[in-house]
Amino acid sequence: MTDASRNTPSHGMQGTVQRLVWPHSVPQACEELIQAGARLQMAYAWFPRPGDAPEVLYLADKGPHQPFEILRCTLPQDQQELPSMAPRIPLLGWYEREMHELCGIHFKGHPEPRPLVLHEGSQPPFPPLDPRYEPTEPMPYTESPWDLPPLEGGDVQILPFGPVRADVLESAQILFYYIGEAILHCHPRLFFKHRGMEKRFEGLTPQMGALMAERISGVDSIAHTLAFCQAVESACACSVPPRALYLRTILAELERLYNHLYYLGHLCHTTTLKVGEAQGKLLSEQCKQINGLFTGSRFLRALITPGGLRRDLDVSSLPSKLHALEPEIDRYMELLEQTNSHLDRLITTGHLPAQIAYDQGATGPIKRASGITHDLRSDHPYAAYAELPMEIPVRSEGDAHARVQIRIQEIRNSLALIFTAVDRLPTGPVISPLDPVPSAEGLGWCEGTRGSIYYCVHFDPQGRFARVKIKSSSFSNWRVFPFTVHDTNMMDYAINEASFGLTMAGCDR
Amino acid sequence: MPLWTLFGLNRGLATTPWPNKADASMQPGVLGLPQYHPEQCREDCRDCADACLPKAITIADRNLHLDYGKCIGCQLCTEACPSQAMTPSNNWAFGVRDRKDLEWTDALNSPLARELKNGILKHFKRSLHIRHVDAGSCNGCESELQALNNPFYNLHRLGIFFTPSPRFADLLLVTGSVTYAMRGPLLETWNAMPEPRWVMATGTCAVSGGITGGGYSCAHGLEGILPVDVYLPGCPPNPAAIIQALLLLLDRTGQKVHGGRYAS
Numbered sequence: 068m069t070d071a072s073r074n075t076p077s078h079g080m081q082g083t084v085q086r087l088v089w090p091h092s093v094p095q096a097c098e099e100l101i102q103a104g105a106r107l108q109m110a111y112a113w114f115p116r117p118g119d120a121p122e123v124l125y126l127a128d129k130g131p132h133q134p135f136e137i138l139r140c141t142l143p144q145d146q147q148e149l150p151s152m153a154p155r156i157p158l159l160g161w162y163e164r165e166m167h168e169l170c171g172i173h174f175k176g177h178p179e180p181r182p183l184v185l186h187e188g189s190q191p192p193f194p195p196l197d198p199r200y201e202p203t204e205p206m207p208y209t210e211s212p213w214d215l216p217p218l219e220g221g222d223v224q225i226l227p228f229g230p231v232r233a234d235v236l237e238s239a240q241i242l243f244y245y246i247g248e249a250i251l252h253c254h255p256r257l258f259f260k261h262r263g264m265e266k267r268f269e270g271l272t273p274q275m276g277a278l279m280a281e282r283i284s285g286v287d288s289i290a291h292t293l294a295f296c297q298a299v300e301s302a303c304a305c306s307v308p309p310r311a312l313y314l315r316t317i318l319a320e321l322e323r324l325y326n327h328l329y330y331l332g333h334l335c336h337t338t339t340l341k342v343g344e345a346q347g348k349l350l351s352e353q354c355k356q357i358n359g360l361f362t363g364s365r366f367l368r369a370l371i372t373p374g375g376l377r378r379d380l381d382v383s384s385l386p387s388k389l390h391a392l393e394p395e396i397d398r399y400m401e402l403l404e405q406t407n408s409h410l411d412r413l414i415t416t417g418h419l420p421a422q423i424a425y426d427q428g429a430t431g432p433i434k435r436a437s438g439i440t441h442d443l444r445s446d447h448p449y450a451a452y453a454e455l456p457m458e459i460p461v462r463s464e465g466d467a468h469a470r471v472q473i474r475i476q477e478i479r480n481s482l483a484l485i486f487t488a489v490d491r492l493p494t495g496p497v498i499s500p501l502d503p504v505p506s507a508e509g510l511g512w513c514e515g516t517r518g519s520i521y522y523c524v525h526f527d528p529q530g531r532f533a534r535v536k537i538k539s540s541s542f543s544n545w546r547v548f549p550f551t552v553h554d555t556n557m558m559d560y561a562i563n564e565a566s567f568g569l570t571m572a573g574c575d576r
Numbered sequence: 577m578p579l580w581t582l583f584g585l586n587r588g589l590a591t592t593p594w595p596n597k598a599d600a601s602m603q604p605g606v607l608g609l610p611q612y613h614p615e616q617c618r619e620d621c622r623d624c625a626d627a628c629l630p631k632a633i634t635i636a637d638r639n640l641h642l643d644y645g646k647c648i649g650c651q652l653c654t655e656a657c658p659s660q661a662m663t664p665s666n667n668w669a670f671g672v673r674d675r676k677d678l679e680w681t682d683a684l685n686s687p688l689a690r691e692l693k694n695g696i697l698k699h700f701k702r703s704l705h706i707r708h709v710d711a712g713s714c715n716g717c718e719s720e721l722q723a724l725n726n727p728f729y730n731l732h733r734l735g736i737f738f739t740p741s742p743r744f745a746d747l748l749l750v751t752g753s754v755t756y757a758m759r760g761p762l763l764e765t766w767n768a769m770p771e772p773r774w775v776m777a778t779g780t781c782a783v784s785g786g787i788t789g790g791g792y793s794c795a796h797g798l799e800g801i802l803p804v805d806v807y808l809p810g811c812p813p814n815p816a817a818i819i820q821a822l823l824l825l826l827d828r829t830g831q832k833v834h835g836g837r838y839a840s
Contacts, residue, residue, distance in 0.1 A: 102804050186757050206792040208756045218603070230761050231709050232740045233740035235721045238710045238758055259757045261840070263793040278787060279649050285716025286813060328688045329722075342580040342587075348726035349590050363607035363664070363813060366716055369651045377655065402583060571716040 075234030078326060080124075080508040080523065081301040084136045090149055096138050097125065099153055104482070105129040106425070107152075110162040112170040113525055117198035120144045121170050124490065125152075125159075126510070126521065126538075131446040133244035135510060142172065151177040158428030161546050169196040169264035169265075184258045184575075187211040195266060196534075202269060215242065216254060222246050230259045237571035243558065253560075257545060260575035266458065268524075268535035273299045273373040273503055281368050284573035285539060289315075289322040289574075290515025291522075291537070292371045297449055298522040299373040302509025305501040309451075309493040311375035317382060317450040317488050319365050319513070320481040325472045326516040327356035327481070328396070330568045331403065334471065337562040338412040346399050357388050362574055375498035386489050393482060400475045413468035419552040423565055429547040430540050431518020432477065433567060436462050437471035443514035455487050467566035474568075515540055527558030539573035590727040595819065595829065603818045608668030609647045609809065610654050611838060612638075612680060616661035620788055625658035630780070630787045640696060642680035642836055648811035667838040671776075671808040671821025672831055678783070678807060680836030701826050703735045706771065707745035711762050712752035712794060716812035717779040721751070723815045736822055742768040747825065750802070753781040753788045754795040766802060774805040774825060776820065783809045805816040 078086050088096045105127040112121040115381065125138040134442040142149070151174035153160035158494020163174040164183040171194035185191070188211030193200040229240035264283055268276050280295035281288045294313060300307060304565070305314075355365040362370055370376050403409060419429065424437040429549045434441060442459045444452040460476035462469035483538060503526055511522045518540030527533035548567050552560065590832045594602045617640060623701055625640070632646035653662040672678055700733045704706035710718060724731040725738070739745050754762065766775075777798045780786035798804050808821040823829040832839050 099655070182706070191792065200792065203790055204792060205790075205795075206756060206814070210760055220651050230758065231707075231742075231765050235708045235718055235738060236710070237713070237715055237718055259761070260710070260752070260755055261793055262712050262753065262755060262759065267791060271629075274652075278629050278648070278652075278747075282648075282714040282786075282788060282811075284714070285714040286719050290717070329719075332726075333722075340580065344585040345586065345590075345727045347726060348723070352723055352726045352728045359606035359814075360604050363605055363651075366719075366809075367607060368606070371651070377651075385632045402579065406579070492737070495747070496581050519644075524827070572713060 079139075080137050080510055080565050081304070082134065082510050084134050086138050088138050088140050090140055093138065093140055094150055094152065094155070097156060100127045100129070100138075101156070103129065107156050107159060108135075108519070108520060109536075109538040110159055110166065111523065112166045112172055112537040113196070113536070114170075115525075115533075121172060122150060123166065123172065124523065126523075131235055135447075137510070147171060148173040148175055150175050151448050153178055153233055157426045158543070161371070161542065161552070168194065168534050170194050171197060173372065173515070174495065177283075181214045184261055186258065187213050188375070197261060198269075200490075201264075201537065202266060202506065203361045213256065216244070217453055218244065223251060230256075239571050243560075248500065248556045250362060250552060250556065250557060252551045252553055255545065256550060257571065258575045263323060264533055264576040265537055268532045270531050273501060276524075276535065277372050280336040283576060284539060284541070284570050285366055286326055286522070286570060287515045287517065287540070288321070288366045288368050288515045289318050289371065290507070290520050291539070293319060293450065294511045294513035294520045294522045295372045295524070295535070296371055296511065296512070298509040298524045300509070301511060302507040302524055303373075303501055304378045304528060305374055305547070307375045308496045308499055310495045311489050311497040312381075312451045313492050314376055314382070314497065315371060316455065317385070317448065317485050318362070318370065320488075321358055323481045323516045324366055324478060324485075325351050325358065326568075327478045328354060329377045330474055330565075331400070331471070334413075334565045335403070337565045340406060340409050343403060343406070343409065350396055350399060353392060357385070360388075361385055372498070375496075376503035378442070379497045382489055386486050389482060389485060396478065396482075400478065403471075404475070410468060412559075412562050413471060413566065414466060416467040416559045417555070417566055418466050419547065419551045420464070423550050424465070424547060427547040427550060428543045431514070431516070432470055432473040433518065433544050433547065435460060436473045437465035438463040443512050443519050447512060449513065451488060454491070455484055455576060457484060460569065469562060470566045470568075494539030505530050517541055517570065518543060527567070537576055538575065541573035542576075544569055545574045577749050583638075591730040593727055594816065595823065603666070603668060603814050606666065606668065607649065607664050607813055608817075609644055609670060610651065610662045610664050611665040611667060612640075612642050612836070613661050613663065616659045617660070618659050621658065623656040623658060624662050625650040630784075640680075643784070644809050644836060645679040646780060646786060646805060647673060647809055648780050648786050650811070665753045665838070668810060668814055668817040669820040669831075670813065670817060671806050671812055671824045672833050673806055673824070675804065675807050677831070677834055678809060678836060684742070692771065698806035701828060703803060704747055704822065704826060705737050705739040705745050706747045707742045707751050707765060708751070709758075709760040709762050709765050710751050711782070712755035712788070713779060713781055714788070717751035717781075720779070720812045720815050720818060722750070724818060729815045729819065731819070734819070734823070739806065742766075743770065745769050745773070747774045747776060748802070749776045749778055749781045750798055751778050753785045753797050754801055756791050757793075757799065759795065762801070773779045774819055775802050775820060776806040776808065777804045778808050778821075779813060780809045780811045783807045786811065
């Protein structure tokens with residue numbers, strides 16, 4: 068216990084170590100965490116009682132197999148302000164801006180005091196996550212000029228790309244400040260798809276909450292629902308039956324499989340390797356069809372629920388289906404790695420140094436391609452991962468090719484994990500009864516296809532959700548991505564963006 | 577690139593013969609939206625309505641009202657129903673021209689087709705260019721739209737193409753419940769399209785808002801924003817369902833759903 072602490076609560080966020088801190092001691096408490104080797108993961112705010120001041124929570128990962136630590140800071144009613152930690156811990160920059168817009172908290176000394184989640188021209192009567200904001204009330208909005216980086220010198224041009232982009236893509240706008248072929252600065256404008264998903268959990272039961280979690284990012288349905296359910300189960304001290312834990316692991320790896328195969332195909336699209344594109348997308352389609360065959364949903368939805376699974380699955384013939392596909396997948400990845408025209412476009416493209424990856428909050432394959440070994444499946448095992456052998460691939464090059472190689476290795480890992488899990492699948496029930504505990508709180512996490520996902524859930528005194536915070540992997544990686552675009556060229560942009568494998572829905576929520 | 581040419585030739589044909597040749601197992605195992613069997617329905621029971629988050633099932637004066645335009649296919653009603661009046665089904669071809677056809681009616685009275693517009697549409701039958709706009713989806717719909725161009729569905733063979741510019745587009749295909757920030761870009765895209773032009777609301781969010789409509793930042797799909805020619809609920813609709821709805825728009829296939837009833 069150090070000077071920054073107030074006292075230790077007897078209840079609170081299950082599965083974590085908590086420290087209550089005063090607003091002025093937040094910097095010191097964060098510094099202590101950094102010195103102890105911890106990495107801050109996210110920050111968010113909520114309103115424990117309507118009309119009261121918000122509480123801000125900082126989540127830190129103290130290393131493999133250590134419990135997560137949470138700093139909790141209740142703000143005084145008359146001064147909802149905190150010192151900005153973004154100058155010291157850059158990855159917190161976006162979380163602070165989000166808290167400013169959605170919860171009305173001011174962060175003193177923020178290096179980027181610009182709108183992020185709510186676009187210029189939004190005029191909410193209260194901050195939207197304030198309980199006094201009526202859940203069904205539309206936010207007044209008039210289109211307004213944007214706050215853009217200033218421009219000097221006549222040669223620099225601005226190219227706005229999006230929000231409606233070529234092909235079938237999610238909506239986002241990328242502004243390029245460029246001279247000829249050279250990109251000087253890349254300024255993404257995101258959150259066109261901000262649907263206010265966190266607010267929608269308010270008042271829902273755990274079971275209905277799972278339907279919401281499935282729809283945060285469709286291609287990450289399992290990862291989001293898993294993290295959400297684990298947060299609820301932790302809050303309500305519900306122990307999930309072993310068979311459900313194994314089936315959840317299988318579902319999570321099936322999701323990784325179809326996503327990574329699509330990723331390889333889409334990347335070939337950007338390097339104009341046509342047959343490679345067709346084959347990657349075909350393999351992804353075949354995996355989706357296998358999903359449909361075994362679960363009834365190509366996106367593996369309508370299965371995971373707090374307490375376990377809604378129904379049992381017969382996966383006995385799943386390995387034979389995947390074994391039939393395995394040689395094709397292997398051959399495909401082998402060919403990609405032998406194709407010079409493809410590799411030429413990937414090697415050295417979109418370089419992300421390890422230090423920037425760490426400081427700006429990169430996660431998942433992006434981080435592991437820049438030399439940072441960390442994977443929630445092995446470091447903080449959940450579902451059945453503690454009992455399954457697994458290799459975590461890491462590369463140090465930090466370029467588009469390294470990001471591909473990580474995913475290629477993960478495809479092999481996913482197949483191996485599924486085979487082992489089906490082999491060792493326990494028998495028994497797939498769901499335990501779960502009773503919502505009034506005012507309980509819980510943290511859940513999952514290493515999704517694109518990286519770490521965290522859910523923090525707070526129940527109200529009636530056992531319904533008062534607040535659900537979602538930390539998605541794409542929110543983290545979109546923050547990092549522009550650092551690999553500044554001072555590069557237009558030709559590489561599409562390849563670089565594809566090599567990150569980002570989603571908008573997960574980022575914008 | 578001889579390596580990839582040889583590879584492609586060796587790999588052979590991957591495309592499904594559907595819909596030119598009927599293939600009953602087009603989406604084996606994939607669950608569609610639940611099927612309603614009114615004869616099984618118990619009076620004084622509202623389990624399905626209580627289990628329905630998007631309020632696709634509502635009960636007023638003991639009458640069950642079912643609107644597939646709001647259904648996200650979560651299957652909770654099929655689990656909640658004590659008498660199998662709601663059952664899981666493989667019904668996914670839910671594209672309809674008239675929004676009302678997604679609502680269950682006891683007496684079937686399909687409205688008249690809009691003949692003039694369909695007359696013009698006749699000339700587009702063999703070729704259609706689509707501009708897609710993501711107005712705030714969860715990306716499940718995008719994932720299935722992207723799948724349309726994979727070798728299995730191979731949308732091009734049907735004369736249907738995605739186009740980057742709205743200037744070349746005949747159809748505006750919209751996904752998502754329409755966020756406040758995407759409303760402007762969506763309308764600008766629509767305004768940039770030459771007439772005649774059509775709109776397809778793809779996915780339950782675009783049809784009615786589903787469970788993501790409303791709130792501080794979303795509309796309820798295209799309701800009151802754009803005139804819709806084909807509604808396709810589903811969460812998300814699978815690629816075959818999207819193709820079926822596109823062919824329905826082009827009058828190259830029939831509508832499966834009338835008055836909320838799915839033709840077998």
